Amino acid sequence: MPKLSEVKPNVFQSLDVRTKGVMLLSMLCLALLFDDPRFNFIVFLIAAGIAFLAQLSWTKVRQTLFPILPLFLLIVIFAGFSSGNLHFQQERSQTVLLEVWPAFHLNITYGGLYRGITYLLRMLILILSSMTFLQTTSLEKLTQLLQKLKVPAQFSFMIMTAIRFIPVLNRKRILILEAQKARGAHIPEKGAFVPIRTFLPLVVPLFAGSIQMANTLSMAMMSRGFGYTRYQTHTDEFRFRIRDGVVIGLEIILIVLGLYLRIVLKLGKL
């Protein structure tokens, strides 16, 4: 399998970063526009379709979603308890699905369940769309976009450095874990309900190593002129092509259609 850097950019990757930014925003707006999960499911399908076209790594999507599955489940359960006229306008939504504690009016309603599913779909849309954006946009382009938006250079550099050092620190974490296990340490690799003290043999060398790395990095950056002025040469390589125009057009149509359905036809409510 070719490595990411060797993959020939597909059409989606070659879109202007602004087009992709607008696409991310429009997907976010559409997801927030509707409360009815059926509408959100359609938006989710669009987001998944875009991710498919952009050749998003499904392994990465799986790896991202897997650890937060319990959170998804909790959201659906807790949202299920929202009930009554205050929460829902549709009669069906107010219908009780299950009476959990009648004395306290603690019921699971259809509307609550739908809302839980809507929240879930909104999160999935947000995760998919942002992953599509990040995986198809080079950091340099992202930095350019931030510069264009007048975000300070230090801030965009901070993002760039953080992304750059995630795999480095992860490799370090694995080495430390192995070194401590070789001394008979019992450090669980996963799980949130473990005493913090258990992680000290992992955290202390990782922190010490990170501080050392940060120290060298700051020296290396100064030695390469970082901070010489408050600015950097920025490459103004934004190129708006016909395909960008087409995609932006589609995005506008989607937004207008969404607004029409929601505001004029008053669809998508619970």
Add this chain to the structure above:
Amino acid sequence: MTNAIEIQGLTYTYPHAEQPSLSQVNVGVKAGRFIVIMGASGAGKTTLTLCLNGLIPQLLEGHLQGKIEVDGLDVSKYRTQTLAQRVGMVFQDPESQIVGLTVEEDVAFGPRNFLLPEEEIQRYVHEALARVRLSGYESRKTEELSGGEKQRLAIAGVLAMRPDILVLDEPTSELDPVGRAEIFATLEDLRQEKELTILIVEHWGEEVLTRADEVVVLRKGEIAWQGNPAVLFRDLLLLQELGLRPIPISVPFWELYKKGGIQAEEIPLSIPEALETIRNMLKRGDHIKGLNLSKTPRISNVPTPLSACGAVEIQDLKHCYGNADPTLKGISLSIASGEFVALLGANGAGKSTLTKHLNGLLMPTEGEVWVSGKNTKDFSTAELARIVGYVFQNPDHQIFESSVDKEMAYGLKNAGLEEVEIVRRVEEALQYTGLERFRQVHPLTLGKGERQILAVASILALQPEILVIDEPTAGLDWTEAQKVMDLVRRLHDQGTTIIMITHDMEWVAEYAERVVVLNQGEILLEGTPRAVFYQSKRLLEASIVPPQIVQLSQKCGELGLQCDWLRGEDLVEAWVKKRGVENA
């Protein structure tokens, strides 16, 4: 010719330190020269380099006296960022100085900070990449580069700012031999250009010897020696005094010099020079004894049959990481109790993957691994840790306690030993390794060599039957390296089975009883060091260069001699003086 670097009376003390790290240092470096800074750990080498572009005292504060000029600019009057266009600085760890996600992005980082026009940046980036042989790598992700490539990228990053002076602080200390060779080939190209003044801090002399115009040796913050590298490396007494590693090939000839066999200026510093010295010795009528067949055991590249009393028994071991191609492709190996085995091979050959099966850090995809009669599949890593001690290359990956004795006790606590027993074993390990005086000291304040010894000590407190030690001397100075290897030898003498992963063939020739060469997940060669090292062509397949004395021995064929030297003393023993007086 003007001096590119002019240092006068430089004295520097780190904040909160009692003693200065540099004291009255005076150095003048002419433009276009190649200067090597040497010295033991803590001698002040890195501190000196950090003063050259003002990082000291601008970033690392402290008290600085004296005057430093680079390219005629008074360093104290300019910011580090301003000096960056004059002095390019490359640090030890390639990982910590790369800021870009792609090669091009990283190299352009410097020029962008100086607000250069885009066309100029592109030109400088491509020129810099070409100078470090990385043309065509522009869109590669920095994360995917090898260690050597990363360090060359770091050099390109500073070259793109077009400095006149290039300062490199131990640029190869964290690289494997292939990466090291890449860096020195790059430096050789830059030296040939004669456009740059190059100042490099380096521990080992072999690579820099022929390139250096001058060597400056620091000791305890002062200049202890300065001059022609050949003069320094021919004086082994001086090297010993300065704590520097001699060129391996010079060691036996130093012995011959002491015995009156050769003149001081005949002490060779390279293989061709050594061959010339032997030629001259023969011309003078000296005699060099030939092959000692009794010393040459049979080569074996067939797995040794499994024995019942082996410390390690590996049978048809295969290992795959996920769905990738197998990293180990059917290894069968038997290591007897008390043996000293060196595991050799290029990076990615499968050495660490193999040894991590011994303590259960990895489980076989296929095949079986037995240690001291226990199948690793049936025991946890914590249980196996009491049988197999594993010392990793970087001691800082395990140190986390607040004192040396607590650090040593950690493994013992994990093993569930009683407090009295823990105290007894820590005491023993402290005495055995000579770390008693550091008992209450915070481990991270120790020198690299002492931290490496602490890493070994905390493992040997567990009294393992087998010790796996990965690159025990990497990044250490000569004195520290000798101390660590002496400790390993003592453990072996007392019956511990040693499995050592190393790239240093001189140590292998000196200590190992058996050598196993891995190549692409398979055993390429196996046998005694003498038998393996004389398989030059097959060793090349695994990117291994035999010790210098073996290379010389093979070259001696050109003089009509048949030699099978493995260590320096073999050559000294083989020498018979003109009058027929044999030197025992």
